[in-house]
Amino acid sequence: xxxxxxxxxxxxxxxxxxxxxxxxxxxxxxxxxxxxxxxxxxxxxxxxxxxxxxxxxxxxxxxxxxxxxxxxxxxxxxxxxxxxxxxxxxxxxxxxxxxxxxxxxxxxxxxxxxxxxxxxxxxxxxxxxxxxxxxxxxxxxxxxxxxxxxxxxxxxxxxxxxxxxxxxxxxxxxxxxxxxxxxxxxxxxxxxxxxxxxxxxxxxxxxxxxxxxxxxxxxxxxxxxxxxxxxxxxxxxxxxxxxxxxxxxxxxxxxxxxxxxxxxxxxxxxxxxxxxxxxxxxxxxxxxxxxxxxxxxxxxxx
Numbered sequence: 001x002x003x004x005x006x007x008x009x010x011x012x013x014x015x016x017x018x019x020x021x022x023x024x025x026x027x028x029x030x031x032x033x034x035x036x037x038x039x040x041x042x043x044x045x046x047x048x049x050x051x052x053x054x055x056x057x058x059x060x061x062x063x064x065x066x067x068x069x070x071x072x073x074x075x076x077x078x079x080x081x082x083x084x085x086x087x088x089x090x091x092x093x094x095x096x097x098x099x100x101x102x103x104x105x106x107x108x109x110x111x112x113x114x115x116x117x118x119x120x121x122x123x124x125x126x127x128x129x130x131x132x133x134x135x136x137x138x139x140x141x142x143x144x145x146x147x148x149x150x151x152x153x154x155x156x157x158x159x160x161x162x163x164x165x166x167x168x169x170x171x172x173x174x175x176x177x178x179x180x181x182x183x184x185x186x187x188x189x190x191x192x193x194x195x196x197x198x199x200x201x202x203x204x205x206x207x208x209x210x211x212x213x214x215x216x217x218x219x220x221x222x223x224x225x226x227x228x229x230x231x232x233x234x235x236x237x238x239x240x241x242x243x244x245x246x247x248x249x250x251x252x253x254x255x256x257x258x259x260x261x262x263x264x265x266x267x268x269x270x271x272x273x274x275x276x277x278x279x280x281x282x283x284x285x286x287x288x289x290x291x292x293x294x295x296x297x298x299x300x301x302x
Contacts, residue, residue, distance in 0.1 A: 021054035022068035025099075031108050032072035032119070039138060041068040042123065046134055049126040061100035062092060063121065069135045071142065072119040074107045075150050080114035082299055083153040086186070087139050088119045091163025091274075094132070094206035097121060098274070102162045105277030110160075113292050116150045118143045122168070127209045129220065136172045140182060156299065158184035158231070162276045163244060164203045166190020167222065170252065173233065174225035184298040185233040186291060188276045189241055192248040194221040200244045226255035232262035232301065234294040236287055238271035262301070266290050 024037050042048040053065045076082070088110070090102030097103070099121065107117035122135035136159070144154040159182040161169030166187040173185045191203045194217035208216055218224065233256055235249045249265060256263040268283040275281040 020052070020067055022066075022070075023055045023057050023063060024070055025057075025072075030072050030104050030119075031074070032104075033075045034073040036071035036073065036142070039069040039071055039135075039142065045069070045123070045131070045138075047128055047130050049123050049128045049131045051124070051126050058096075060098075063097040063099055064095070064124075066097060066121060066123050068121075069123055069138070070121040071139060072104070072107065072121070073150070074111040074117040074119070076111055076114045076116045078151055081116070081151050082114045082156075082295070083151060084114075084156040084158065084183075084295060084299060085116040085118060085143050085147050085150070085152040086110050086295075087136065087143055087157065087159045087182070088117050089122060089132075089136050089139075089159065089161040089165040089168045090119075091161070091165040091276075093200065093202040094125050094164045094167075095202060097124070098163075101274075101277030102165060103277075105279075106160065106162070109277070109288060109291075113295070115295060116147065116152050125207045127206070129207045132168050133171055133175070136168050137176055137180065140172065140176075140180065156183050158182045158186065158295075158298065160186040160188070161190065162188035163273065164191050164200070164206075167192065167203060167207075170222045170233075171225075173231050174222055174227070178229045181229065182231050184231050184294070186294065187233060187235045187249070187252070188287075189237045189244055189273055190235070190249060190252070191244050192222050192252045194218065195251075198245050198247040198251060200248075221251075223251035223255040226252070226259055226261070228259045228261070230256065230259065230261050232298060234290065235263070235265040236268075236290060237265075238268045238273070238275065238283075240270050241273045243273035264290075264294065
């Protein structure tokens with residue numbers, strides 16, 4: 001752990017545009033093949049999250065105060081590559097980014113099955129909902145326009161998110177202009193709804209602020225934003241999740257069905273919240289199989 005922290009200090013770089021310290025983890029730490037550093041930041045992006053503190057990384061490999069957007073690229077082996085890519089947005093309640101398991105481990109798994117993964121270290125909202133949204137949308141655009149060099153079909157770029165990252169993935173899936181929407185989405189125990197008994201209050205607090213109105217809460221409940229052009233979606237969750245109520249995913253699934261969107265939902269008997277990327281999770285293999293099967297279906301969907 002001490003050695004890891006020393007390496008980490010070496011990985012801290014100063015962004016001249018913002019005069020704040022941004023943390024970029026190394027290829028060794030992330031397991032990535034390539035890093036696109038400083039895609040943009042609070043100065044160069046359309047919106048700022050207003051955070052003035054330096055970025056930080058705690059002992060659990062969770063990022064806080066993020067003000068610079070970076071991409072970690074995991075290139076599929078050409079021998080097994082499907083031509084698909086998945087933009088990965090980790091969770092953390094919009095207060096932090098749980099980049100190790102929700103991010104690095106998930107991306108490495110996708111790479112192992114022939115999927116190029118583009119992991120987004122996004123800027124946290126800090127009350128500015130549009131900031132992570134525009135970061136994820138920019139990552140989608142980058143993957144489509146630059147992906148040819150990794151053997152990626154621009155029509156086969158999807159998105160995967162867990163927890164608050166699941167909210168972000170669903171947000172991209174529902175409000176992005178139709179021609180720019182993901183080809184498919186994978187949502188793992190996602191935050192979806194702002195409804196009192198179905199929400200994760202921390203995520204909505206950090207996205208909209210504690211003083212949000214009922215109308216805002218309803219507007220940002222993504223089950224209300226599903227349309228006929230929302231992409232096919234796979235949902236994975238555990239029945240005993242006490243952090244994000246399962247009714248949140250169920251509301252989204254029902255909305256997808258109402259519009260005739262291809263969808264599947266796997267509810268595992270146990271596991272609670274936060275099991276993505278953990279190989280010791282009891283249902284890790286069935287979850288991985290569900291993802292692999294879904295990606296194969298989407299590859300062949302007409």
